[in-house]
Amino acid sequence: MAVGSAHFPEMPVIDGIKLGVAQAGIKKPSHDDLVVIELDEGTRVAGVFTQNAFCAAPVHVAKRHLADDAPRWLVINTGNANAGTGDQGLRDARACCEALAEAAGGVVGNVLPFSTGVIGEPLPVERIKAALPAALDALGNNHWAAAGRGILTTDTRPKGATRTLEINGETVHINGIAKGSGMICPNMATMLAFVGTNASIDHDTLQSLLSDTTTRSFNRITVDSDTSTNDACMLMATQRTQMLDAEGLTRFKDALQAVMTELAQAIIRDGEGATKFITIDVEEAANEGEALAVAFSIAHSPLVKTALYASDANWGRFLMAVGKAPVADLDVDKVVLELNGVRLAEHGGRAAGYSEEAGSQAVAEQEITVRVALGRGAHAERVWTSDLSHDYVSINADYRS
Amino acid sequence: MAVGSAHFPEMPVIDGIKLGVAQAGIKKPSHDDLVVIELDEGTRVAGVFTQNAFCAAPVHVAKRHLADDAPRWLVINTGNANAGTGDQGLRDARACCEALAEAAGGVVGNVLPFSTGVIGEPLPVERIKAALPAALDALGNNHWAAAGRGILTTDTRPKGATRTLEINGETVHINGIAKGSGMICPNMATMLAFVGTNASIDHDTLQSLLSDTTTRSFNRITVDSDTSTNDACMLMATQRTQMLDAEGLTRFKDALQAVMTELAQAIIRDGEGATKFITIDVEEAANEGEALAVAFSIAHSPLVKTALYASDANWGRFLMAVGKAPVADLDVDKVVLELNGVRLAEHGGRAAGYSEEAGSQAVAEQEITVRVALGRGAHAERVWTSDLSHDYVSINADYRS
Numbered sequence: 001m002a003v004g005s006a007h008f009p010e011m012p013v014i015d016g017i018k019l020g021v022a023q024a025g026i027k028k029p030s031h032d033d034l035v036v037i038e039l040d041e042g043t044r045v046a047g048v049f050t051q052n053a054f055c056a057a058p059v060h061v062a063k064r065h066l067a068d069d070a071p072r073w074l075v076i077n078t079g080n081a082n083a084g085t086g087d088q089g090l091r092d093a094r095a096c097c098e099a100l101a102e103a104a105g106g107v108v109g110n111v112l113p114f115s116t117g118v119i120g121e122p123l124p125v126e127r128i129k130a131a132l133p134a135a136l137d138a139l140g141n142n143h144w145a146a147a148g149r150g151i152l153t154t155d156t157r158p159k160g161a162t163r164t165l166e167i168n169g170e171t172v173h174i175n176g177i178a179k180g181s182g183m184i185c186p187n188m189a190t191m192l193a194f195v196g197t198n199a200s201i202d203h204d205t206l207q208s209l210l211s212d213t214t215t216r217s218f219n220r221i222t223v224d225s226d227t228s229t230n231d232a233c234m235l236m237a238t239q240r241t242q243m244l245d246a247e248g249l250t251r252f253k254d255a256l257q258a259v260m261t262e263l264a265q266a267i268i269r270d271g272e273g274a275t276k277f278i279t280i281d282v283e284e285a286a287n288e289g290e291a292l293a294v295a296f297s298i299a300h301s302p303l304v305k306t307a308l309y310a311s312d313a314n315w316g317r318f319l320m321a322v323g324k325a326p327v328a329d330l331d332v333d334k335v336v337l338e339l340n341g342v343r344l345a346e347h348g349g350r351a352a353g354y355s356e357e358a359g360s361q362a363v364a365e366q367e368i369t370v371r372v373a374l375g376r377g378a379h380a381e382r383v384w385t386s387d388l389s390h391d392y393v394s395i396n397a398d399y400r401s
Numbered sequence: 402m403a404v405g406s407a408h409f410p411e412m413p414v415i416d417g418i419k420l421g422v423a424q425a426g427i428k429k430p431s432h433d434d435l436v437v438i439e440l441d442e443g444t445r446v447a448g449v450f451t452q453n454a455f456c457a458a459p460v461h462v463a464k465r466h467l468a469d470d471a472p473r474w475l476v477i478n479t480g481n482a483n484a485g486t487g488d489q490g491l492r493d494a495r496a497c498c499e500a501l502a503e504a505a506g507g508v509v510g511n512v513l514p515f516s517t518g519v520i521g522e523p524l525p526v527e528r529i530k531a532a533l534p535a536a537l538d539a540l541g542n543n544h545w546a547a548a549g550r551g552i553l554t555t556d557t558r559p560k561g562a563t564r565t566l567e568i569n570g571e572t573v574h575i576n577g578i579a580k581g582s583g584m585i586c587p588n589m590a591t592m593l594a595f596v597g598t599n600a601s602i603d604h605d606t607l608q609s610l611l612s613d614t615t616t617r618s619f620n621r622i623t624v625d626s627d628t629s630t631n632d633a634c635m636l637m638a639t640q641r642t643q644m645l646d647a648e649g650l651t652r653f654k655d656a657l658q659a660v661m662t663e664l665a666q667a668i669i670r671d672g673e674g675a676t677k678f679i680t681i682d683v684e685e686a687a688n689e690g691e692a693l694a695v696a697f698s699i700a701h702s703p704l705v706k707t708a709l710y711a712s713d714a715n716w717g718r719f720l721m722a723v724g725k726a727p728v729a730d731l732d733v734d735k736v737v738l739e740l741n742g743v744r745l746a747e748h749g750g751r752a753a754g755y756s757e758e759a760g761s762q763a764v765a766e767q768e769i770t771v772r773v774a775l776g777r778g779a780h781a782e783r784v785w786t787s788d789l790s791h792d793y794v795s796i797n798a799d800y801r802s
Contacts, residue, residue, distance in 0.1 A: 053731040054724030054749070084717045086750030119717025120751055183704060183721065224703040227725035229717075302625040302703070302789075303584060303797055310798035316485045316520025316630075320584065323455030324628035330454040348455070349487030350521055388703075390794050396704055397711035 003269045003277040003366050003386070006157040011144040011175045012164060016040035016238030017196045020138035021150040024131035026124055027079030027117060032150040034128060036100065036135040037074040037194065043238045045071045045112070046207040048214050050231035057082045057089030057123075058113040059232060061097065065109050069203065072110040074234065075100050075132075076192065078153050078179075082115040082123040083229040092123040099129040103136055114192055116179065116230050117153055148177035151192055154395060155181045155270050161262035163255040167248040170241045172199045174255055178233075178263040182272035182396060184223035193218065193233040193263055198240040199252060209253055210235040217260035220383045223271035224392070225300040233260075268384045273391030276308050277367045283380040284373040290327045291381035294372060297325035305388035308368065313359030315344035322372060334375025339363055341371075404670045404678040404767050404787070407558040412545040412576045413565060417441035417639030418597045421539035422551040425532035427525055428480030428518060433551040435529060437501065437536040438475040438595065444639045446472045446513070447608040449615050451632035458483045458490030458524075459514040460633060462498065466510050470604065473511040475635065476501050476533075477593065479554050479580075483516040483524040484630040493524040500530040505537060515593055517554055517580065517631055549578040552593055555796060556582045556671050562663035564656040568649040571642045573600045575656055579634075579664040583673035583797060585624035594619065594634040594664055599641040600653055610654055611636040618661035621784045624672035625793070626701040634661075669785045674792030677709050678768045684781040685774040691728045692782035695773060698726035706789030709769065714760030716745035723773060735776025740764055742772075 017039060024034040039045070047066050049059050065071065075096055082089045097111035115123065148158035159178045164171060176195035201209070214233055235256075244252055269277050280298050285291035298304055301321040307314035318337050323330070337345040340362040345351055362368070418440060425435040440446070448467050450460050466472065476497055483490045498512035516524065549559035560579045565572060577596035602610070615634055636657075645653055670678050681699050686692035699705055702722040708715035719738050724731070738746040741763040746752055763769070 052721060052724040053726075053728065054720040054733050054736075081717070084720050084746065084750050086748050089750065119715075119721065120746075226702050226704045226718075226721060229721050229724060301627050302793070303627045306794055306797035309794070312798070314520075316482075317627075319455040319485050320453060320520065320627060320630050323453040323630060325454075327454065332455050335455075345485065345521075347487050349485050349490065388794060390791055392703070393707055393710070393789060393791050393794055396707035397713070 002156050003274050008145055008148060008158050008160045009162050011160060011162045012173045013141045014173050014175055014196045014198050014238060015240045016043055016198065017236060018139040018141050019143040019147040020135040020140065021143065021146045022131040022135035022138060024077065024127045026077055026127055032146070033078045034131045034135050035076040035147045035150040036132070036139065037147070038139050039072050039236055040238055041072065043236055044201065044203045044206050046203070046210040046235045048210055048233050050228055052227050052229045054084060054229050056115060056230040057085055057093045058115045059230060060090060061093040062112040062114065062232065065097070065112050068109040070110055071112050072106050073100055073104060074112045074114065074194065076114040076151050077128055078151060079117040080115060080121055080123050081117045081119045081230050084120040085122060088122060092125045095125050096128050100132055103132050114232055116151065116192055119229060144175050144177060151177065151179040153179065153181070154272060155179050157270055159263055159266035159270065161259040163259050165251060165255050167244060167251060168242060172241060172252060173197060174259050176259045176263050178267060180267040181270050182223055183226045183228040184221060184267060184271065194236070195234065195259060196236045196238070198238050200239040200241045200243045201237050205249065206235060206237055209256060213253065213257045213260040216257065217264040221264045221268050222296065222299045222383065222385050223268065265384055268386050271386030272395045273389040274386035275389055276387040278308060278385045278387065279369040280383050280385065281369060281371045281380065282374065283371065284375050284377060285379040285381070286377035287379050288381060291379050293327060294322055294325045294374065295381055295383040297321045298370065298372070299383050299385035302388055308363065309387040309389045311360070311364045313339060313344060313356070313363040315350070318370070319345055331375065336373040338371040340365060340369055403557050404675050409546055409549060409559050409561045410563050412561060412563045413574045414542045415574050415576055415597045415599050415639060416641045417444055417599060418637060419540040419542050420544040420548040421536040421541065422544065422547045423532040423536035423539060425478065425528045427478055427528055433547070434479045435532045435536050436477040436548045436551040437533070437540065438548065439540050440473050440637055441639055442473065444637055445602065445604045445607050447604070447611040447636045449611055449634050451629055453628050453630045455485060455630050457516060457631040458486055458494045459516045460631060461491060462494040463513040463515065463633065466498070466513050469510040471511055472513050473507050474501055474505060475513045475515065475595065477515040477552050478529055479552060480518040481516055481522055481524050482518045482520045482631050485521040486523060489523060493526045496526050497529050501533055504533050515633055517552065517593055520630060545576050545578060552578065552580040554580065554582070555673060556580050558671055560664055560667035560671065562660040564660050566652060566656050568645060568652060569643060573642060573653060574598060575660050577660045577664050579668060581668040582671050583624055584627045584629040585622060585668060585672065595637070596635070596660060597637045599639050601640040601642045601644045602638050602650070606650065607636060607638055610657060614654065614658045614661040617658065618665040622665045622669050623697065623700045623784065623786050624669065666785055669787050672787030673796045674790040675787035676790055677788040679709060679786045679788065680770040681784050681786065682770060682772045682781065683775065684772065685776050685778060686780040686782070687778035688780050689782060692780050694728060695723055695726045695775065696782055696784040698722045699771065700784050700786035703789055709764065710788040710790045712761070712765045714740060714745060714757070714764040716751070719771065720746055732776065737774040739772040741766060741770055
């Protein structure tokens, strides 16, 4: 299941970025499971990675190679996460980098590795090595859609977003692809997103643009409250324009935020077993911390998520989820709850004038905005989540991730 | 579904406590849904209540009446939680107390009200009032089992625990009953438990005994991470023995802890949709906080819970859950993971000598002990949880709680 349109946008060429896809047979035969991204020399790359302490071997290696600041290739495999694999996992990730560097004419530190799939199985290095030449042969600057398909695991659809804008007379493109469906509660990034642009931006600015836009996109979504071991989001800028000035950077950041948010939302729309796309707006909070605490308390609640799955306007469960959040001295009389504009609760109970009919109609929609006003201040935060369905249980009781 | 034996123990009479059950027809006809507990004068009562900010009207009223320190009656209805009901809910809870006080010959402050069931519906006060005389007529000192059945909602079985010990030549009894199956992640208490004893214990000691034993029983369980609006646990001591001395109190506390833990475990065994009973032992933590953070991170993880439902020894998901817990500078190389004594992971990956056969055999059991050693210190904590099954989704997509 998935919610909303499965449309994958037309993506423009980004000068200096080529993508190639191959079949390594890592988990299934005849399945695109290996993607190589080649970056022209001089491309600057910023990254954010999972905060899970058990972060995967490729995350360790990618962080180290990224610090060398000369990335030329990204190699991404699906079907195996190379996580929970100890020292052998680190050696395997480096072996893939070495093989790619040798085949492509670089050094091992030029390669950033990424893996997604089952945790705890040894990475099939030989199969990946054997498929690398095919991926290099396939490199082309118009293969964003193929790469978007090549990085999927339990996803049911590829996820892409793109924006084009004119800055100081030059055309700036931003293309992004992402994968992710379960084990989604990113903390710094999500598993996996790759965003490219032809813009010229210095490295520190690029990193802070990525961190800022991640905060309000991938760090604001949850499918199941579980933070993956492999999350990573990379921003690659090929420096083909004039260096962006302050005004250009502001406009670039808005466009980047739009791409990042669209990708994050696409992950929720394709959340494991999702039948609903839920936006949670917490308003009138005293600060960011309590707004997010309430929003995620609702977004993580199995009882809220099963009620949404059942299209049940069960406002009692929403109040329960608000009330269990760690917010000191919450005055429940001031809390207001609305679903798609229908006021369900206020003054600690059912709203005056609320009818079950109106509530049922609101919650029957595939896309639902939950608005909670706390009556404590002026801070607002927004997060996105999906519902909890039978299919979520089936997928995760059957699939070994 | 439920895990383990449904045995309800034989319970001794506790002098000074009588229980009566009646049918008020609150939600279903011909169903025991109203329980009155009568306490002899001089009984001391301690209570712990939910920390949910949206706590129910009866919780507010019971706390206030308990502060008056002259409780003589408890009135418990199922089928309606009287939560999210605003000022009308408070008036309704008080009206039930008034009716019972009038019928039984006391004052309103002598009555503690408790409700459990659907949130957000007005309490059917008239039906409860109409059934009170029948509950009073039914009062008897050997009706613990009937009361245990009378407080159930989505539970599939009554839950009771009892201990008897000799202290200074006198026989001391402790009887407890509890209900709860979903919306279970108590914070200070669970919905609902009533424990009675004939022991003589002063009020402050009684309260601290209750708080201490709650911490290591009801505050160590989770079905779905959702904290109810109505949780309450009451300890009633009828003062029929000599005042317990220090040694007697120590032995009493051990027995009380056993009763409380058995009741808490019974709630997990009957957790909504439960097919497994899971004990999570986190050892070698630096302190209580990080031990509990890791234990609840595992216990709340939908991916761990669906793997357990599928009897899949998916140790990668356990490591993911350990790694996402907020523990600073966790050295994953030192983490050890065992299921029912089978070592699955160590040194950041699969344990040497681990076989899928041994893991599959361990996780196929109905009762599973997960042991995680963090290698950081000497602190240990234990929590209990259930798995996440299709039935959990069915129950909560169908039942309006």
